[in-house]
Every structure is written in structure tokens, then in C-alpha cells.
Amino acid sequence: MTGTLTTASEPSGVDPGDAVDAPPGPGWAEEVRALARRRDAVLLAHNYQLPAIQDVADHVGDSLALSRIAAASSASTIVFCGVHFMAETAKILAPDKTVLIPDARAGCSLADSITAEQLRGWKAEHPGAVVVSYVNTTAAVKAETDVCCTSSNAVEVVASIPRDREVLFLPDQFLGAHVRRELGRENMHVWAGECHVHAGINGRQLTDQAAAHPDAELFVHPECGCATSALYLAGSGAVPADRVKILSTGGMVDAARATGAKEVLVATEVGMLHQLRRAAPEIDFRAVNDRASCGYMKMITPEALLRSVREGTDEVHVDPDLAGRGQAAVQRMIEIGNPGGGE
Numbered sequence: 585m586t587g588t589l590t591t592a593s594e595p596s597g598v599d600p601g602d603a604v605d606a607p608p609g610p611g612w613a614e615e616v617r618a619l620a621r622r623r624d625a626v627l628l629a630h631n632y633q634l635p636a637i638q639d640v641a642d643h644v645g646d647s648l649a650l651s652r653i654a655a656a657s658s659a660s661t662i663v664f665c666g667v668h669f670m671a672e673t674a675k676i677l678a679p680d681k682t683v684l685i686p687d688a689r690a691g692c693s694l695a696d697s698i699t700a701e702q703l704r705g706w707k708a709e710h711p712g713a714v715v716v717s718y719v720n721t722t723a724a725v726k727a728e729t730d731v732c733c734t735s736s737n738a739v740e741v742v743a744s745i746p747r748d749r750e751v752l753f754l755p756d757q758f759l760g761a762h763v764r765r766e767l768g769r770e771n772m773h774v775w776a777g778e779c780h781v782h783a784g785i786n787g788r789q790l791t792d793q794a795a796a797h798p799d800a801e802l803f804v805h806p807e808c809g810c811a812t813s814a815l816y817l818a819g820s821g822a823v824p825a826d827r828v829k830i831l832s833t834g835g836m837v838d839a840a841r842a843t844g845a846k847e848v849l850v851a852t853e854v855g856m857l858h859q860l861r862r863a864a865p866e867i868d869f870r871a872v873n874d875r876a877s878c879g880y881m882k883m884i885t886p887e888a889l890l891r892s893v894r895e896g897t898d899e900v901h902v903d904p905d906l907a908g909r910g911q912a913a914v915q916r917m918i919e920i921g922n923p924g925g926g927e
């Protein structure tokens with residue numbers, strides 16, 4: 585069994601921001617900061633958030649970096665501007681803090697591609713297998729997991745498992761394919777999940793863009809449908825191998841600061857461009873697919889954030905038993921290689 589492919593989807597049945605009455609006025613950002621201070625809250629924003637949300641936050645980064653900041657912060661409340669599994673991971677790592685997400689309906693098609701029940705069924709088919717889960721999973725799935733991984737250390741995490749042990753890798757098929765190719769490991773089973781946004785960035789778009797911009801570097805997130813094409817382009821010599829970089833979102837910001845390139849093609853969710861342009865304003869960053877926007881991430885609007893810091897909504901709860909088991913899997917992830925930052 586290789587898992588069920590969840591249909592790619594956008595959030596449905598919800599109108600982003602519809603839980604509030606009116607768009608905030610021009611002073612909304614100051615009001616958010618003042619209300620956050622009064623609540624002893626730190627504002628965290630993921631790299632895929634709307635630029636206005638990124639600009640009001642105390643910290644912007646990838647999911648793991650933000651969870652670590654949440655755990656280390658002296659603030660008693662975390663306002664997590666991202667999607668629900670990220671806020672859950674922050675709660676797992678900081679169980680004594682209040683964690684708020686401005687709109688609890690902000691889900692994730694990748695995290696939704698496997699449930700804890702499906703994972704238990706898959707494990708029953710492969711007794712003794714080691715379960716490796718990407719961080720884009722629910723707390724209930726993390727509780728069924730032996731070790732979590734990020735896109736930065738997925739290869740090292742799987743390589744650390746004795747070769748005679750079967751591995752169940754989930755939920756992302758593109759990241760799983762990348763790991764299997766790197767390690768040449770036959771006894772690794774990959775769940776057929778995907779993120780509808782990243783899967784929509786395909787090899788043809790990447791090949792066309794690389795041909796149109798022959799001097800550009802390529803920054804590619806390993807969840808992308810085009811990750812295989814990027815490795816092929818490098819392997820075939822169509823693009824020099826040192827110009828193709830498979831990176832987590834946090835890794836992209838570091839690479840932007842370090843590169844000498846004048847032009848960079850970016851294959852991930854378009855919100856990433858805002859931080860890249862801030863990190864290296866002299867570089868021309870272009871999206872491989874400028875329609876690759878995550879509707880879940882964009883549900884965190886200024887209106888929703890204002891409501892969150894004003895009313896203390898929506899609070900994230902994780903069952904303490906699940907949190908304890910999930911924390912062990914996340915802790916193992918942090919101990920192996922360089923976990924970087926995940927999505």
C-alpha cells in the first residue's frame with residue numbers, strides 16, 4: 585500500500601476573514617502591536633503569510649524556526665500567523681504557553697493527506713517499520729510517529745535508520761521520492777500525499793523559466809512537483825549543478841544573502857518572495873509559478889489578526905498525551921543532522 589492521494593484543494597466553504605465585521609483602518613498595525621504587548625504576546629509569522637502580516641510580526645521564518653522561538657520566548661502567549669499544524673507544533677514544544685492562531689480554519693492540504701487512523705492501518709501492514717513524518721502533519725499523526733523530519737534533514741533522518749528496517753515515510757510523495765533517490769533505499773515506502781500548491785509548480789514551468797533566464801539560480805522547495813525536474817536539469821547539464829539549490833524556506837533566505845547571482849527563480853509559495861526581496865533587495869527574484877499561492881495561509885488577514893489579539897482567539901489545544909508522544913518524535917528530529925526549518 586502506498587497510501588491514498590488526497591485531492592488537491594483550496595479551502596472551501598469559508599470566506600477568508602469572514603468572522604470579522606470590517607477591514608481595519610490605517611493604524612491597525614500599531615493597534616495589533618499595542619494589544620499584543622498588553623496580552624504579553626509575541627507575534628510569529630510564516631514566510632508564506634501576506635506581506636502586511638509579515639511586516640507586523642516580531643519574527644518571520646519557517647515552521648521549525650518559529651516553533652523554537654515560541655518555546656524559547658519569555659512571552660506567555662504566542663500568536664502564530666501560519667497554518668494550524670504549525671501552531672500545534674508550537675504548542676507541543678511550548679505546552680505551558682497560550683498559543684493563538686488568528687483563524688483556526690487555516691488548514692493544510694498536505695497535513696490533511698493522512699489521518700492518525702490511516703497511519704495506524706499502514707503501520708499494521710508493516711509491523712516493525714520505522715515511521716518518519718515530515719513536520720507538516722497533525723499532532724495526532726506526530727503521536728504515531730517515531731521520528732519527524734524537515735526538508736533539510738529528511739535524508740539524514742532516514743539514513744540514521746538501520747538499512748534492514750523498513751521505513752514508512754509520510755506524507756509528501758515528492759520529498760519522499762527525493763530521499764529515496766538520494767539513499768537508493770528499496771525498503772522505504774512513501775505515502776502518496778501532496779501539497780496542492782507545491783504540486784502545482786511543475787517541471788514544464790521550471791524548464792521554460794530556466795531556458796528564458798539562463799543566468800538565473802534556481803531555489804526549489806523539495807515539496808514541489810518540479811523538484812525532480814530541477815535535479816534532472818542539474819544532472820543533465822542543462823543548468824549547472826551549482827545553480828540548482830533544493831532548500832527549505834529558511835534555507836532560501838540564507839542562500840539569498842550568500843549568493844552572488846543577479847537573478848533567482850523561486851519554486852515555492854509566492855509569499856516567500858517578500859522575505860527574499862527584503863533579505864537581498866539587489867537580486868531579481870521571480871516566481872516559477874506566480875499563481876502558487878496558499879489560500880490557507882492567506883486566511884490570516886489583518887482583520888483576523890486584530891481580532892485574535894483583541895479577543896484571544898482562536899486558542900490551540902493539543903491533548904497532553906498526544907503532545908507528549910509527538911514531542912518525542914519532534915525532539916528526535918532536532919537531534920539528527922541539521923533540521924533547518926522545514927516548510
Ligand code: SF4
Pocket residue numbers: 632667691692693694695720779780781782853878879880881927
Ligand atoms: S503551501 Fe501547501 S504545505 Fe504549505 S500550508 Fe499551504 S497547503 Fe500546506
